[in-house]
Amino acid sequence: MNAWEPVIGLEIHVQLKTRTKMFCRCELGWAEEENTRTCPVCLAHPGALPVPNRRAIEWTIRIGLALGCTIADRAIFARKNYFYPDLPKGYQISQFDLPSCVDGTFLLPGADADGDREIAIVRAHLEEDAAKTVHVGGAGGRIHGAERSLVDFNRGGTPLVEIVTGPDIRSADEARRFLQLLRQTVVELGVSDAEMEKGSLRCDANVSVRRVGETGFRTKAELKNMNSFKFVADGIDAEIARQIEIYESGGEVRQETLHYDPTSGRITPLRSKEDSDDYRYFPEPDLVPVEPDAAMVAAQRAEVGESPGARIVRLRETIGFAAASGLVTSGRDRLYDRVVAAGADPRAAANVVMNQLAQADVAPDAVDPAELAKLIEARDRMPREALLAALARAGDPGFRADDAIAGSALVDDSAALAAIIDAIIAANPGQVAAYRGGKEGLLGFFVGQVMKETGGKASPKVVNELVRARLAG
Ligand SMILES: [Zn+2]
Numbered sequence: 001m002n003a004w005e006p007v008i009g010l011e012i013h014v015q016l017k018t019r020t021k022m023f024c025r026c027e028l029g030w031a032e033e034e035n036t037r038t039c040p041v042c043l044a045h046p047g048a049l050p051v052p053n054r055r056a057i058e059w060t061i062r063i064g065l066a067l068g069c070t071i072a073d074r075a076i077f078a079r080k081n082y083f084y085p086d087l088p089k090g091y092q093i094s095q096f097d098l099p100s101c102v103d104g105t106f107l108l109p110g111a112d113a114d115g116d117r118e119i120a121i122v123r124a125h126l127e128e129d130a131a132k133t134v135h136v137g138g139a140g141g142r143i144h145g146a147e148r149s150l151v152d153f154n155r156g157g158t159p160l161v162e163i164v165t166g167p168d169i170r171s172a173d174e175a176r177r178f179l180q181l182l183r184q185t186v187v188e189l190g191v192s193d194a195e196m197e198k199g200s201l202r203c204d205a206n207v208s209v210r211r212v213g214e215t216g217f218r219t220k221a222e223l224k225n226m227n228s229f230k231f232v233a234d235g236i237d238a239e240i241a242r243q244i245e246i247y248e249s250g251g252e253v254r255q256e257t258l259h260y261d262p263t264s265g266r267i268t269p270l271r272s273k274e275d276s277d278d279y280r281y282f283p284e285p286d287l288v289p290v291e292p293d294a295a296m297v298a299a300q301r302a303e304v305g306e307s308p309g310a311r312i313v314r315l316r317e318t319i320g321f322a323a324a325s326g327l328v329t330s331g332r333d334r335l336y337d338r339v340v341a342a343g344a345d346p347r348a349a350a351n352v353v354m355n356q357l358a359q360a361d362v363a364p365d366a367v368d369p370a371e372l373a374k375l376i377e378a379r380d381r382m383p384r385e386a387l388l389a390a391l392a393r394a395g396d397p398g399f400r401a402d403d404a405i406a407g408s409a410l411v412d413d414s415a416a417l418a419a420i421i422d423a424i425i426a427a428n429p430g431q432v433a434a435y436r437g438g439k440e441g442l443l444g445f446f447v448g449q450v451m452k453e454t455g456g457k458a459s460p461k462v463v464n465e466l467v468r469a470r471l472a473g
Pocket residue numbers: 021024025026037038039040041042043157
């Protein structure tokens with residue numbers, strides 16, 4: 001029988017970082033005192049009316065354009081009815097059958113051109129976030145076992161864009177890479193912080209499996225609210241394994257909503273999955289349709305740059321997939337481009353920008369590319385510590401590579417080094433005798449002494465050669 005093939009679609013929620021909420025003028029804040037960012041509209045007092053946030057609509061369109069979507073001439077807000085303590089109106093206002101953005105594609109690069117994937121974007125629509133429920137007294141902040149629950153309405157009404165992919169993702173690793181690139185996309189658009197640990201980027205995954213060669217889809221289960229890239233991948237892997245085991249033991253997968261616990265690795269049911277019929281959607285009577293004019297769409301299109309996927313494909317040619325992917329998903333590839341344009345060797349530039357600068361927490365935008373290119377060019381003529389120290393300062397105002405290079409030039413004057421080496425040999429007769437008697441490992445001891453004597457500024461290559469020659473003689 002054919003092997004099993006995972007079929008994965010993602011639903012991603014992105015909180016927009018507008019100044020105010022979606023339908024009222026309460027300011028957004030994170031980690032503010034509870035219930036201090038509320039008003040009659042977002043608390044659903046009788047008679048309060050929603051007024052849409054224009055910027056949120058513009059930014060939704062910007063996201064849609066970046067995802068290659070068609071922008072609807074007419075989108076409609078609807079009421080999604082359900083009863084839950086975090087939803088004071090008893091319904092959520094959300095675009096439903098006529099969303100602002102439909103039918104996009106997202107380039108997900110692979111290790112080479114054969115591995116490139118086009119992931120369908122079914123829709124991206126605008127809605128309002130629910131309030132935040134805090135469960136007290138239970139394990140891990142979950143409702144099960146909690147003594148009581150509190151509701152913080154500060155988050156309620158935050159503009160939220162939901163992005164839905166087609167069932168095109170074929171592994172947990174693809175899901176993780178898609179999510180990382182999508183995150184980078186919305187961050188670069190300037191519309192969201194998209195931080196999973198803060199909940200401003202949230203991901204649900206619809207997972208099913210089928211035999212390779214099957215054309216239809218089997219029953220899917222939905223994994224809710226995984227809050228790190230790693231947990232998304234781990235949760236999907238665990239769900240794939242669970243479903244395969246069910247089928248192989250003769251069972252049937254049920255349509256349900258599941259919770260993945262990253263500490264135990266266990267998957268537990270939350271509830272049986274609702275169908276859209278259960279929500280009794282109908283058009284929101286208090287809001288007019290969203291009908292963006294051509295100028296507004298054009299203005300948003302002008303804010304969309306080269307996509308992260310396209311940049312990985314472009315850089316992959318020169319520096320390989322891993323380095324290209326690392327640079328782009330960390331938002332450091334623009335500095336890399338500028339440093340290479342200033343004449344640096346591409347592989348060395350990728351390594352320095354990805355590793356040393358990141359470790360030293362140097363902000364890419366603060367770096368003068370020409371100065372960094374000079375430093376990279378001089379990297380083999382500088383002692384390692386001096387190079388690392390100079391790289392750590394590469395973002396300082398007025399940083400000059402020439403000063404750092406001149407101040408740390410390696411001593412490779414053989415005559416000067418020879419005198420130092422002779423003095424060290426004379427001072428350590430015991431070690432010299434032992435070395436000459438066959439303990440060749442002592443070479444490192446002598447080299448170390450010379451490096452110490454020169455304050456680390458000697459060229460290790462030259463010192464090695466000189467010490468070896470002196471001890472042989
Ligand atoms: Zn409000």
